Amino acid sequence: MNASQNPAKPTVPPGTKPNPLGSRLPPRKALGLFALLFLVNYLLMRFLFPGEQPVTVPYTEFRQQVAAGNVTALYSRGTTIEGRFKQPVTWPTPEEVKQAGQPPRPTTLDRRLLPPPRTSAYFNTELPAFFDRGLEDFLIRHGVEISAVPIQQGGLWTTLLYFGPALLIIGFYVWMYRRAAQGGGVGGMGGMFGIGRSKAKRYDAGDPANRITFNDVAGIDEAEAELVEIVDFLKAPDKYTRLGGTAPKGVLLIGSPGTGKTLLAKAVAGEAGVPFFSMSAAEFVEMIVGVGAARVRDLFKQARESAPAIIFIDEIDAIGRARGGIAFGGGHSEQEQTLQQILTEMDGFSGREGIIVLAATNTPDVLDRALLRPGRFDRRVVVNLPDKAGREAILRVHVRKVPLAGDVRLEELAQATPGFSGADLQNLVNEAALLAARRNEAAVAHKDFLDALEKIVLGPERPLLLSPQDRERIAYHEGGHAILGLVVPGADPVHRVSIVPRGQALGVTYQRPQTDRYNYPEAYLRARIIGMLGGRAAEEVVYGTRTTGAENDIEQATQLARSMVTRWGMSDAVGMVQLAPRENRFLGTAAGVGGDKPFSEQTAALVDAEVQRIIQGCHEEAQRRLREHRPALDALVRALLNQETLSEEEILRVTGLPPAPQLEGAPLRQGT
Numbered sequence: 262m263n264a265s266q267n268p269a270k271p272t273v274p275p276g277t278k279p280n281p282l283g284s285r286l287p288p289r290k291a292l293g294l295f296a297l298l299f300l301v302n303y304l305l306m307r308f309l310f311p312g313e314q315p316v317t318v319p320y321t322e323f324r325q326q327v328a329a330g331n332v333t334a335l336y337s338r339g340t341t342i343e344g345r346f347k348q349p350v351t352w353p354t355p356e357e358v359k360q361a362g363q364p365p366r367p368t369t370l371d372r373r374l375l376p377p378p379r380t381s382a383y384f385n386t387e388l389p390a391f392f393d394r395g396l397e398d399f400l401i402r403h404g405v406e407i408s409a410v411p412i413q414q415g416g417l418w419t420t421l422l423y424f425g426p427a428l429l430i431i432g433f434y435v436w437m438y439r440r441a442a443q444g445g446g447v448g449g450m451g452g453m454f455g456i457g458r459s460k461a462k463r464y465d466a467g468d469p470a471n472r473i474t475f476n477d478v479a480g481i482d483e484a485e486a487e488l489v490e491i492v493d494f495l496k497a498p499d500k501y502t503r504l505g506g507t508a509p510k511g512v513l514l515i516g517s518p519g520t521g522k523t524l525l526a527k528a529v530a531g532e533a534g535v536p537f538f539s540m541s542a543a544e545f546v547e548m549i550v551g552v553g554a555a556r557v558r559d560l561f562k563q564a565r566e567s568a569p570a571i572i573f574i575d576e577i578d579a580i581g582r583a584r585g586g587i588a589f590g591g592g593h594s595e596q597e598q599t600l601q602q603i604l605t606e607m608d609g610f611s612g613r614e615g616i617i618v619l620a621a622t623n624t625p626d627v628l629d630r631a632l633l634r635p636g637r638f639d640r641r642v643v644v645n646l647p648d649k650a651g652r653e654a655i656l657r658v659h660v661r662k663v664p665l666a667g668d669v670r671l672e673e674l675a676q677a678t679p680g681f682s683g684a685d686l687q688n689l690v691n692e693a694a695l696l697a698a699r700r701n702e703a704a705v706a707h708k709d710f711l712d713a714l715e716k717i718v719l720g721p722e723r724p725l726l727l728s729p730q731d732r733e734r735i736a737y738h739e740g741g742h743a744i745l746g747l748v749v750p751g752a753d754p755v756h757r758v759s760i761v762p763r764g765q766a767l768g769v770t771y772q773r774p775q776t777d778r779y780n781y782p783e784a785y786l787r788a789r790i791i792g793m794l795g796g797r798a799a800e801e802v803v804y805g806t807r808t809t810g811a812e813n814d815i816e817q818a819t820q821l822a823r824s825m826v827t828r829w830g831m832s833d834a835v836g837m838v839q840l841a842p843r844e845n846r847f848l849g850t851a852a853g854v855g856g857d858k859p860f861s862e863q864t865a866a867l868v869d870a871e872v873q874r875i876i877q878g879c880h881e882e883a884q885r886r887l888r889e890h891r892p893a894l895d896a897l898v899r900a901l902l903n904q905e906t907l908s909e910e911e912i913l914r915v916t917g918l919p920p921a922p923q924l925e926g927a928p929l930r931q932g933t
């Protein structure tokens with residue numbers, strides 16, 4: 262289970278001002294007016310020219326009309342004949358409808374039925390597949406004019422009338438354009454409905470109340486340090502360019518979601534005291550081609566007017582994907598144009614203007630090379646997930662505005678939250694504060710944090726009606742995980758066991774590392790697998806039967822064992838061979854064996870056999886140790902059935918076991 266879920270984020274950053282250049286007519290209204298005109302146009306057409314839509318008649322009917330002398334002219338195109346009747350004709354005729362045995366008004370749903378009757382002076386028909394030899398003679402005999410050009414539907418006056426409504430719409434456009442242009446004073450695409458205007462959020466650093474500085478950023482010191490130079494440059498651009506050096510133009514911030522890229526960009530603006538224009542790249546790209554480019558132009562224009570300034574483009578991968586790569590529905594060329602416009606704007610800077618473009622992405626490897634060339638986003642700053650000290654510092658930033666009870670131990674919380682991003686930690690503080698408020702507490706206590714953490718990691722409690730047998734089985738399952746966490750050397754300390762159903766889980770065992778770990782001993786990994794298999798092993802030892810409850814455990818254990826074999830060279834039979842790709846550093850996704858296997862079938866079989874051998878060994882050890890500690894297991898289960906959730910001290914007390922000898926910690930794990 263992944264600990265970092267989407268944290269709730271404030272949608273509008275503090276200090277955001279609405280764009281002062283809003284279009285005068287609200288876009289909603291303009292659209293409504295537009296739709297109305299369209300409707301009027303359509304109705305007008307239908308009303309004025311009810312017969313102008315040609316009827317489609319069968320070939321036999323066409324011949325009959327020619328024979329009756331009712332066809333004046335025709336034009337043929339391929340096997341289609343279009344023409345004009347002397348007298349308008351209704352098709353299908355009432356007799357036809359009767360013959361077909363249909364109600365006079367067939368529904369459009371039934372395609373086998375005849376079309377609804379229509380009257381028109383114009384018609385079209387399909388020539389039969391076989392050649393009608395006498396047709397030409399036949400037509401001439403009946404005085405049909407064979408036209409070389411398509412037959413005009415209606416004369417000059419109808420043509421004019423056709424154009425009337427269209428002219429009306431064009432007139433409306435011009436009028437709207439003028440209005441908007443007068444109001445906003447921005448020409449070009451930007452004038453019309455404000456479509457081409459960037460919806461950039463301007464965040465002004467001038468107001469000290471909502472000024473964000475490096476003080477608000479914690480735990481990502483390296484990234485911060487790299488941006489200090491940018492702040493310097495913005496404060497005194499001339500200092501850098503005086504000797505002919507080129508100023509930085511673009512910085513790419515790379516990091517997982519919620520690591521504080523946006524925050525960092527804002528802090529740079531705040532530190533330098535310059536305005537901050539931010540926009541998400543996804544907002545650039547809309548349905549209408551050309552709009553994205555216009556928005557880019559407008560964004561840069563706004564920034565230039567208030568230079569020195571920072572432009573922040575979030576999720577730049579939305580437009581900056583390598584061209585010719587993944588095709589984007591219909592929006593491909595739009596995306597390309599938008600990207601091109603950004604490049605053009607950046608190339609256009611003299612560097613002395615004091616504008617720096619910061620862009621953020623969490624998938625740097627998909628970006629177009631053109632973006633990364635010198636003079637563009639040639640500086641890259643990696644924003645990593647915070648380590649334990651970093652997490653504590655971030656928590657400290659976010660609890661500033663929260664009254665804390667004396668028992669809160671931020672260090673412990675930092676220890677229990679490996680893999681959490683800054684945004685996740687902010688969310689944790691927020692959830693804890695909400696929980697404390699709901700509990701009518703005067704300050705936020707440590708327990709509030711722990712409960713909030715549990716809710717974030719596993720989802721809210723889920724009321725489930727369980728039979729006493731099911732509850733007992735779940736208690737033994739969790740008890741199995743917990744006991745092994747206590748008795749297997751090297752296992753992470755167990756700090757909470759619960760049989761309250763949450764999210765997908767029926768029960769949870771939390772294990773907490775002592776410190777963040779970057780290098781894992783083999784013994785530790787084995788201890789982890791043994792613990793993971795402990796739930797099933799306990800069920801087997803106690804009941805002698807199995808349930809589906811171990812699915813998640815099996816999945817995790819298999820993944821870990823596979824990594825031991827394919828990535829970390831921990832199988833003697835396979836040896837020190839890398840058989841699986843490295844995990845993605847930025848996304849933190851642990852990759853299993855790749856889809857397109859770069860190794861042979863034999864190797865694959867060997868890997869599978871080795872994975873099985875590891876799992877089997879761990880499974881046996883889990884069963885053996887649980888048999889050995891059966892009294893402790895029973896005691897733990899009794900306490901769990903009584904109290905549902907046990908803390909670390911309670912677990913140690915009821916089982917009478919000492920904590921497992923430590924190898925040194927590793928990230929927080931919860932087994933389910």
Ligand SMILES: Nc1ncnc2c1ncn2[C@@H]1O[C@H](COP(=O)(O)OP(=O)(O)OP(=O)(O)O)[C@@H](O)[C@H]1O
Nearest residue numbers: 477478479518519520521522523524655683684687
């Ligand atoms: N290093 C940090 N220090 C303090 N707060 C942080 C940190 N990182 C993130 N946060 C908090 O999380 C919130 C969201 O972070 P932010 O929007 O900057 O992340 P991001 O990396 O831009 O995410 P995304 O990639 O999803 O846009 C911030 O407003 C801030 O409150």
Ligand SMILES: [Zn+2]
Nearest residue numbers: 796814932933
């Ligand atoms: Zn389990």
